[in-house]
Amino acid sequence: DARQLRGLSQKGLGIAAGIDEFVASTRINRYEKGVHEANIVxxxxxxxxxxxxxxxxxxxxxxxxxxxxxxxxxxxxQQNALLASLENK
Incomplete structure (x- = not known):
């Protein structure tokens, strides 16, 4: 997943996203497991x-x-070329 590809812990991601450091790990874990869904913001x-x-x-x-x-x-x-290729199929 994207977090692991970036080498971030759950806590590190949460903090980077502005989540309080004391709950960051738990919230990211719950988002990843589908227990809770993050709002659009x-x-x-x-x-x-x-x-x-x-x-x-x-x-x-x-x-x-x-x-x-x-x-x-x-x-x-390349995005435009790929889109054009897909649209022509």
Whole structure:
């Protein structure tokens, strides 16, 4: 997942996203396990801390999440070329 790819602990991510350090680890753990869902503001802060698009958190499955993450790292010219290729199929 994005947090592990960035080498962040749950607490580290929570703190980077502005969550109080005393509850950061627990809150991130609950988000990751699906016990709680972050509101849009918190999700935006998490996305910013992880340098991923907000849409990454709302993907229906792991493959779509990977596609969103990979697509977002491409230069704009490659994104446009890929979109054009997909639209022509």
């Amino acid at each position: 918190t999700a935006g802060r998490l996305a910013q801390a992880l340098d991923v698009p907000l849409a990454y958190f709302y993907a229906d499955d792991d493959n779509l999440a990977k596609m969103i993450l990979t697509f977002s790292t491409l230069p704009v010219a």
